[in-house]
Structures are given as structure tokens and as C-alpha cells.
Amino acid sequence: MATVSITVNGNKVSRDVEPRTLLVQYLREHLGLTGTHVGCDTSQCGACVVHIDGASVKSCTTLAMQCEGASVTTIEGLAKDGKLHPMQEAFREHHALQCGFCTPGMIMSAVDLVEKNPGLTEDDIRHGLEGNLCRCTGYHNIVKAIAAASKTMGR
Amino acid sequence: MNAPTGIGASVRRKEDYRFITGQGTYTDDINRPGQAYAYFLRSPHAHAKIKSIDISAAKSSPGVLGIFTGADLAADKVGGLICGWTVTGKDGTPHKAPPHPVIALDTVRCVGDQVALVVAETREQARDAAEKINVDYQALPAVVDPAATLKSGAPQLHAEAPGNLCYDWDFGDKAATEAAFSKAAHTVKLDLVNNRLSPNAMEPRVAIGEYDRATDTLTCYSTSQNPHVLRLIMCAFIFGMPEHKMRVVAPDVGGGFGSKIFCYAEEVACVWATRKVGRPVKWTSDRTEAFLTDAHGRDHVTHAELALDKDGKFLALKCSTIANMGAYLSTFASSVPSYLYALLLAGQYTTPAIYAEVKAVFTNTTPVDAYRGAGRPEATYVVERLVELAARQLKMDPVEIRKKNFIPPNAFPYQTPVAVAYDSGQYALSMDEALKLVDYKGFAARRAASEAKGKLRGIGFAAYIEACGIAPSSVVGSLGAGVGLWESASIRFNPTGSVSVFTGSHSHGQGHETTFAQVVSDKMGVPIDQVEIVHGDTQRVPMGMGTYGSRSLAVGGSAIVRACDKLIAKGKKIAAHLLEAAVEDIEYDKGTFKVAGTDKSVNMQQVCFTAYVPHKYPADLEPGFEENGFYDPSNFTYPAGTHIAEVEVDPGTGHVTVAKWVAVDDFGKVVNPMIVEGQVHGGVAQGVGQALLEQVIYDKQSGQLLTGSMMDYCLPRAEDLPSYTVATTETPCPHNPLGVKGCGEAGAIAAPAALMNAITDALGVEIDMPATPEKVWRAAQTRVTRQAAE
Ligand code: FES
Numbered sequence: 043m044a045t046v047s048i049t050v051n052g053n054k055v056s057r058d059v060e061p062r063t064l065l066v067q068y069l070r071e072h073l074g075l076t077g078t079h080v081g082c083d084t085s086q087c088g089a090c091v092v093h094i095d096g097a098s099v100k101s102c103t104t105l106a107m108q109c110e111g112a113s114v115t116t117i118e119g120l121a122k123d124g125k126l127h128p129m130q131e132a133f134r135e136h137h138a139l140q141c142g143f144c145t146p147g148m149i150m151s152a153v154d155l156v157e158k159n160p161g162l163t164e165d166d167i168r169h170g171l172e173g174n175l176c177r178c179t180g181y182h183n184i185v186k187a188i189a190a191a192s193k194t195m196g197r
Numbered sequence: 198m199n200a201p202t203g204i205g206a207s208v209r210r211k212e213d214y215r216f217i218t219g220q221g222t223y224t225d226d227i228n229r230p231g232q233a234y235a236y237f238l239r240s241p242h243a244h245a246k247i248k249s250i251d252i253s254a255a256k257s258s259p260g261v262l263g264i265f266t267g268a269d270l271a272a273d274k275v276g277g278l279i280c281g282w283t284v285t286g287k288d289g290t291p292h293k294a295p296p297h298p299v300i301a302l303d304t305v306r307c308v309g310d311q312v313a314l315v316v317a318e319t320r321e322q323a324r325d326a327a328e329k330i331n332v333d334y335q336a337l338p339a340v341v342d343p344a345a346t347l348k349s350g351a352p353q354l355h356a357e358a359p360g361n362l363c364y365d366w367d368f369g370d371k372a373a374t375e376a377a378f379s380k381a382a383h384t385v386k387l388d389l390v391n392n393r394l395s396p397n398a399m400e401p402r403v404a405i406g407e408y409d410r411a412t413d414t415l416t417c418y419s420t421s422q423n424p425h426v427l428r429l430i431m432c433a434f435i436f437g438m439p440e441h442k443m444r445v446v447a448p449d450v451g452g453g454f455g456s457k458i459f460c461y462a463e464e465v466a467c468v469w470a471t472r473k474v475g476r477p478v479k480w481t482s483d484r485t486e487a488f489l490t491d492a493h494g495r496d497h498v499t500h501a502e503l504a505l506d507k508d509g510k511f512l513a514l515k516c517s518t519i520a521n522m523g524a525y526l527s528t529f530a531s532s533v534p535s536y537l538y539a540l541l542l543a544g545q546y547t548t549p550a551i552y553a554e555v556k557a558v559f560t561n562t563t564p565v566d567a568y569r570g571a572g573r574p575e576a577t578y579v580v581e582r583l584v585e586l587a588a589r590q591l592k593m594d595p596v597e598i599r600k601k602n603f604i605p606p607n608a609f610p611y612q613t614p615v616a617v618a619y620d621s622g623q624y625a626l627s628m629d630e631a632l633k634l635v636d637y638k639g640f641a642a643r644r645a646a647s648e649a650k651g652k653l654r655g656i657g658f659a660a661y662i663e664a665c666g667i668a669p670s671s672v673v674g675s676l677g678a679g680v681g682l683w684e685s686a687s688i689r690f691n692p693t694g695s696v697s698v699f700t701g702s703h704s705h706g707q708g709h710e711t712t713f714a715q716v717v718s719d720k721m722g723v724p725i726d727q728v729e730i731v732h733g734d735t736q737r738v739p740m741g742m743g744t745y746g747s748r749s750l751a752v753g754g755s756a757i758v759r760a761c762d763k764l765i766a767k768g769k770k771i772a773a774h775l776l777e778a779a780v781e782d783i784e785y786d787k788g789t790f791k792v793a794g795t796d797k798s799v800n801m802q803q804v805c806f807t808a809y810v811p812h813k814y815p816a817d818l819e820p821g822f823e824e825n826g827f828y829d830p831s832n833f834t835y836p837a838g839t840h841i842a843e844v845e846v847d848p849g850t851g852h853v854t855v856a857k858w859v860a861v862d863d864f865g866k867v868v869n870p871m872i873v874e875g876q877v878h879g880g881v882a883q884g885v886g887q888a889l890l891e892q893v894i895y896d897k898q899s900g901q902l903l904t905g906s907m908m909d910y911c912l913p914r915a916e917d918l919p920s921y922t923v924a925t926t927e928t929p930c931p932h933n934p935l936g937v938k939g940c941g942e943a944g945a946i947a948a949p950a951a952l953m954n955a956i957t958d959a960l961g962v963e964i965d966m967p968a969t970p971e972k973v974w975r976a977a978q979t980r981v982t983r984q985a986a987e
């Protein structure tokens with residue numbers, strides 16, 4: 043067992059875990075933050091994307107121990123003071139989700155994409171989503187939502 | 198003013214808040230106190246005898262609570278998995294449904310077949326222990342190809358199914374069809390492969406079994422599209438126990454596309470094992486297991502022919518298909534390449550004679566069952582590729598040949614030669630709208646522009662039909678279904694006027710919590726935020742049949758309307774009493790009960806409150822404001838439309854770019870246009886995936902699954918897909934109260950044919966799906982060689 047301390051959604055937490063514990067397991071199984079999902083075992087689907095120190099990362103491919111001392115934001119921590127993040131608003135407004143399973147990872151990836159890349163075109167957005175799979179929406183509305191959020195986020 | 202929330206409004210989804218904030222409750226998010234974890238040891242062989250299983254070393258592995266094999270389930274008299282639809286073959290005998298044990302007994306028949314179940318304190322311990330189980334296999338030759346499995350000398354899978362034949366079935370008028378072919382001016386022939394697909398809902402399957410000693414009740418939490426049917430199968434066929442002692446909960450489910458309809462081995466095993474170890478038992482599939490064990494879709498090999506007169510009028514269609522069932526018959530597998538396929542071969546056309554024969558076969562592969570569209574995409578693919586090829590061979594415009602053969606709008610109801618009677622449709626209307634949106638007139642110029650860049654441009658059509666709103670129970674019963682396909686709803690008004698609606702339909706992305714609430718809000722005059730939709734729990738919801746076959750609104754929604762109508766009828770009696778008027782004089786409109794010709798009225802809330810506080814109340818009326826509705830449709834619904842794909846092919850690389858996609862669908866009345874468009878987008882994406890990227894591949898010798906991960910099986914990503922232009926025409930369904938037809942599968946049905954017609958138009962060569970760069974590049978080279986020769 044190893045003790046891993048991380049700041050998750052602004053709260054300092056510490057858990058004793060097996061060294062092979064993945065960040066996604068740490069979040070889901072040890073902290074009960076089940077908003078981050080697991081859709082694959084080959085780092086392909088992006089359902090597990092969270093932010094580590096502000097950058098989007100696949101939490102299924104990150105050991106919890108690698109995040110010692112880091113600051114992690116999950117989908118549960120994106121809305122601030124009960125106010126949805128503009129990306130969350132845009133996903134709802136543009137019907138960018140159906141079953142919702144890919145959605146947390148999709149939103150976390152999209153936030154990072156928009157924050158790092160001002161003036162995204164449709165092609166940029168489609169390319170930027172190369173690490174995230176959605177089987178329900180055909181991406182059309184996800185692309186629309188991200189384009190809209192990019193504007194409301196002032197990018 | 199508030200945004201409209203009634204029928205026809207694009208209401209933003211009520212369920213979204215929990216999903217965008219990470220508060221959804223999917224099955225894997227549920228953890229029960231004291232829960233242990235299941236891991237399945239699976240066969241590494243496609244076909245083998247199990248000579249022995251040695252669990253001694255594994256048993257003492259840390260954390261192990263129990264290790265179970267097929268023999269343990271057999272000792273407890275646990276039944277095998279069943280197929281719920283019996284197809285009767287040409288010779289009058291029922292299909293062969295060989296035993297399908299939950300855990301293999303002495304033989305494994307596909308890679309991934311369950312060999313042993315390990316239950317341990319943690320998932321990792323269960324997996325570690327499974328690695329210590331020693332299985333002595335005697336490998337047997339395997340066969341994976343549907344045509345090869347019928348050959349003499351092919352490895353035999355089941356003693357009960359000689360020659361690996363599940364059924365040899367036919368439908369239609371053979372003599373009339375042959376007669377029409379014999380006098381036809383033109384005959385068009387095509388050999389087609391409908392590629393095997395893996396559904397890949399983003400949420401992997403999960404099951405938790407839990408036993409409550411106090412009530413002697415088993416609970417199964419499952420990623421199911423139809424919890425009641427799962428309970429029925431487990432109780433009646435597998436465990437032999439009363440249904441009130443089993444509860445099935447299917448909470449938020451992350452996509453299904455058919456793959457979560459079926460009763461699978463893993464949920465049965467977890468429910469059984471929970472009593473063995475005295476703890477809740479949870480199993481979570483990983484993606485590799487999903488590729489191995491979630492039922493696949495399609496996998497047909499077909500020869501098809503179309504007979505035409507000299508002017509391009511269709512005279513007859515015939516096809517013969519070999520359909521791969523995989524190693525065992527899954528829950529509804531038999532119905533997919535038979536009744537859900539051949540009955541749709543008339544398409545949108547007046548083809549007077551049709552004959553289809555289908556051989557369903559067993560191979561050493563994962564079972565194949567319904568996947569989005571289920572049989573209907575295969576039918577549309579046959580019809581629409583034949584029609585397009587006919588246009589090319591007769592040098593007719595693909596639009597003209599279709600219009601010449603469309604069933605005209607005044608011919609409905611239209612009896613096809615393949616049993617089904619279409620209820621309503623305006624096929625040319627959808628096509629004309631699509632032609633406008635795609636700018637068909639401008640295509641020649643766009644093609645020239647592409648050619649100037651050294652690219653090939655093609656346009657392809659699919660005028661599809663589907664049979665949805667599954668289904669009239671008496672009809673499916675006569676065709677061999679083991680269940681009725683009605684739907685239920687229960688509407689419970691609470692005393693102060695809010696409403697709980699319990700539906701037997703199940704939402705796993707379709708947005709029922711919004712669409713159904715719109716219907717109830719509209720009918721009952723209750724604000725939409727006062728309507729909650731409850732589904733997915735056999736303990737809360739009346740017996741229902743679940744969601745598949747684009748049936749939720751057409752059948753489940755109709756059941757809701759039934760219950761609303763009963764409440765309105767009761768409300769009129771209460772209102773009449775309150776208003777001191779005759780019941781016949783009460784008029785009802787959107788939540789208001791009014792005495793005709795006066796301004797005296799009471800609203801729904803007053804009526805509801807009175808029903809619960811019946812101080813002033815009709816003497817002969819029961820108190821309470823709650824009604825059940827059951828709805829059994831009188832016919833299928835027949836959504837139809839035209840999809841047009843336009844592609845640009847790079848002959849140098851074989852890369853296909855989807856340049857335009859236009860979908861004009863007729864779903865009858867639309868309750869929530871935003872949700873309907875989303876369903877079309879998603880369906881088209883899966884169809885484009887099938888046509889361009891996706892294919893399950895097995896090694897022909899070893900039977901190993903070569904596409905067992907997302908790195909090997911190519912799912913469409915955002916960059917692979919275009920933006921879609923989506924529109925609807927509206928020809929109401931005449932036989933259900935909402936006038937709706939269903940929209941969930943249309944995209945997946947239309948898209949493969951439209952896209953392949955566009956690609957083959959660009960290439961001038963017929964090819965099979967998926968149109969991978971390699972295949973397209975080779976075809977483009979043939980074209981170049983041929984042009985040089987000319
Ligand atoms: S779970 Fe699929 S990429 Fe992380």
C-alpha cells in the first residue's frame with residue numbers, strides 16, 4: 043500500500059492504495075467520484091478524461107501515484123458555486139449528449155481544447171476530439187456545442 | 198414568455214443536468230455493502246473440448262470467496278440461456294436451438310466462452326486467481342465464415358444442429374417470382390457481404406447480483422434495455438422461480454443499440470453466485486470482454502437479383518442469404534435475418550413479386566443478434582444497392598428509376614407481397630425535399646470541380662423503409678415470437694398535482710424523461726417540471742417490454758396516452774360533480790374541465806385534489822387519481838425517407854471524404870424535433886461507420902478475434918464524419934394516438950446503402966463494405982486500367 047495525496051476539485055484528500063491503482067480507480071472507487079467513466083482498456087475512448095494541473099489527461103492511463111501532490115479537476119468540480127461551466131451549458135443547449143456516458147470526458151477534453159486554442163474552426167474541433175469517442179450523437183451536436191462554448195468562453 | 202414545452206417543441210432535456218455534472222447513476226456507479234467481485238475465465242480457443250479444470254491452486258489465492266464451473270450451475274439446476282423466437286423452416290420444422298450453458302460444460306465454441314467464474318474480495322484478486330486455474334483443453338478445428346460452415350467436412354458445432362444449420366427458411370411467392378424473372382427485359386445481379394459489426398455502446402455491460410435474506414428476494418442491477426424481459430427470462434426459464442422474488446434494476450444505461458436487449462450469461466451468473474458466497478457480486482465488463490461477448494450485428498452473405506421490364510419498372514426481387522448466428526442462438530437472434538429482414542424487401546416500391554431464402558448458420562464466433570436496425574438495414578442494403586445498379590445498367594437516372602417504382606401516396610394502406618401492409622407514406626415528397634437540400638442539379642458541376650483536382654465524386658441514394666413500433670402481439674405470435682410486444686404505462690397524480698409516470702419503455706440515451714413528459718404535460722395540462730418519468734425498475738414500474746425496434750414512443754407513448762385518456766375520463770366525472778353539471782356537458786382541453794357553453798370550469802389540480810380529498814365527490818366513483826394504460830399496436834409503423842450521400846474519393850490514397858449528407862425522414866408526428874435530429878445523427882454515424890470503417894474480423898484458421906480492442910476495431914471519430922443536413926416530412930401514422938412512427942434506427946438503416954452507392958458511383962466499380970482506403974484504392978486502380986483499355 044502507498045499513501046497518495048491529491049487535491050481533487052479543490053479538496054485535499056489522502057488515501058492508502060495499492061501501487062497499481064489507476065487515477066480513475068482512485069477517483070471512482072476510493073473517493074466515490076463516479077462521474078469519471080471507464081469505456082475502454084486501451085486508452086482510446088476518452089470517457090475518463092480529467093484535468094491534472096489544468097491539462098486534460100486520460101485517468102485510465104495514469105497511476106494515482108503519479109498524481110501525488112497534483113491538483114485534479116473532475117466533471118464534478120467543473121461547475122462553480124452551483125453555476126454550470128459554459129461548456130456544460132452548451133452541451134445541454136445543443137443536445138450534445140444522449141446516453142451521457144462519454145459526456146464527462148468529452149466536456150473535460152473540450153474545455154481544455156477551447157482554453158488552449160482560440161478561434162477554433164469546425165475542422166479544428168473535430169481534430170481536437172481525436173481522443174474521445176461517442177457512439178450516440180454522431181458528433182454533430184458536440185461540435186456545435188464546443189463552437190458555441192468557445193464563443194461564450196471568450197475564445 | 199416561457200419556451201413551449203408541449204408536443205412539437207424542442208424542449209431541452211430534463212435528464213441532462215445529472216449527466217453534464219457527473220451525477221448520473223450508471224450500473225457501475227452502484228456499489229452494494231459487502232460487495233464482492235466476479236471475474237470470468239474465458240476460453241482462449243474458438244473450439245475445444247474441456248478435458249479437465251483444476252481449481253486447486255486458484256482456490257487458495259488471496260481473497261477468493263468461490264470458484265464455480267458449469268458443473269456447479271448444473272448441480273443447482275440452473276437452466277441455459279434461451280432464444281425467445283422460434284423460426285420455422287421451409288420443411289416445417291422449428292429452428293435448432295442447441296443448449297447454451299451459462300458457463301461451458303464440456304465444450305467451448307467461441308473465443309470468450311465462459312469457462313469458470315471467480316468471486317473474490319477485489320476485482321484484482323479475482324483476476325489473479327483466475328490466472329491460476331488450470332484448464333486442459335483439447336483444441337478442435339474451428340469455422341468462422343458463414344458460407345464455409347455449411348460445406349461438407351466443416352467442423353461441427355452442435356450435435357443438435359447437423360451441418361451447422363440453424364434453419365433453412367424462405368418467404369414470399371417463389372413461383373410468381375420465377376415467372377416474373379423468366380419474362381423480364383432486364384435482370385440485375387449482385388453479391389453482397391453485410392459486414393459483421395460490434396455495437397460498442399460506450400458503457401460496457403455491468404451486472405450486480407444481491408440476495409436479501411429478510412425478504413428472500415434476489416436483485417439484479419443490470420445494464421439492460423428491457424429489465425422486465427430479463428426478469429421474465431431469468432425467472433421462468435433459467436432459475437424456475439416466481440417473478441415477485443426477483444427485482445431487476447436498469448438505472449442510467451450508457452447506450453445499447455440492441456446489444457443490451459439480451460439475457461447474457463454474466464448477469465445470470467452474478468445473480469446465482471450471490472447466494473453461493475453470501476455477498477453481493479458485481480461484474481464489470483472491460484472493453485475486450487465487450488468485443489468478445491456483447492452480441493454482434495449483421496454478418497450476411499447475400500446473392501440478390503432484380504427483374505425489370507424494358508422501361509425500368511420492377512417486376513420481381515429475389516435473394517438468398519446466409520446469416521451467421523455465431524456459436525449459440527442469442528435471445529432474439531433467429532428473428533433478425535428472417536422476419537425483420539425479408540418482410541422489408543419491398544422497400545418503398547411496388548415490386549409485385551418477392552422471394553427470399555435464408556439459411557441461418559452456426560460458427561465458432563460470438564453470437565449475433567439485433568443491432569440498431571436489426572434486419573432492416575440488411576434489407577435496405579440489398580434493395581437499394583440493386584436499384585442503384587439497375588439505374589446504372591439501364592442508364593437511367595437513380596432518382597427517376599426510384600420515382601417510377603415508388604408506391605404512390607394514394608395507394609395506402611398498401612399490401613406488400615411480403616406480408617406487411619404499409620400504413621402511410623409520401624415517398625416522393627421526402628425524396629424531392631432531399632434533392633433540393635443536396636442541390637442535385639449542381640452535382641454535375643461539383644463532380645467536374647472534383648475531377649479538376651484529380652478527385653472522383655459520387656452521389657448515392659437510399660430510399661429506405663423500416664417496420665418499427667414493434668409490434669402487434671398477434672402478428673409476432675403467429676410468426677414465432679415467445680412474447681407479446683405491447684407496452685405499459687402507469688400515471689400517478691400526487692394529491693397536490695405533480696405527476697409520476699411509470700413506463701415499461703427504457704431510456705438509454707433516447708431522452709424519454711423529456712419526450713414522455715412533453716406528452717403528459719401536453720395532454721394533462723401539467724407544467725413539464727411537475728412530471729417525472731420513472732423507468733428501469735421492475736419493482737416500481739408495471740410489467741413492460743422495454744426499448745428496441747424504435748418502439749418507445751409509438752408503443753410506450755401510446756400506452757401513456759391511454760392512461761391519460763382514462764384519467765381525463767375520470768376527471769370529467771369529478772368535474773361534473775364539482776360544477777353540478779352533467780358529465781356529457783364537460784369539455785376538456787389541456788388541463789381545464791369546462792361546462793360547455795359557460796365559463797364555469799375547474800382545473801386539473803382541483804380535480805386531482807378532489808380525487809384524493811373526496812369530500813364532495815360522486816357516490817359511485819373510486820377515489821384516487823392514478824390509471825394504468827396498456828397498448829398493443831394494431832400494425833407496425835413504417836418510417837421512410839431518403840438519405841443522399843455525396844463523397845469525394847482520392848484515387849491516389851483510396852481515402853473517402855463524405856462531402857455532404859442529407860437526410861429527409863418521415864417519422865410521422867414529431868414530439869421533440871431536437872431529440873429526433875439527434876437520433877438521426879447518431880444512426881447515420883453508425884451507418885457511416887459500417888460502410889467506411891467497421892468490421893469484426895476473425896482469423897479463419899484459429900478463430901481468434903483479430904478486432905478485439907478499440908485499437909483494432911475502427912469506430913468513427915469526429916474527424917471521420919461530416920455535419921449532417923437533417924429534415925423531416927410529416928405523414929402521420931394513422932393507427933396510434935400520437936401519429937408517431939419512430940426514429941431511432943432510420944439513420945443506421947439508410948446510411949450504409951446511401952454511402953456505398955455514392956462510393957461505387959464515384960468508382961464505377963461495385964465493392965463491399967467497409968470501403969477501407971485499401972479496397973477503394975484497388976477499385977480506383979481497376980477503373981484506371983479499364984479506362985486505359987477503353
Ligand atoms: S477509459 Fe477509455 S481512454 Fe480512458
Ligand code: FES
Nearest residue numbers: 140144176177178
Ligand atoms: S452520448 Fe452516449 S456515448 Fe456519447
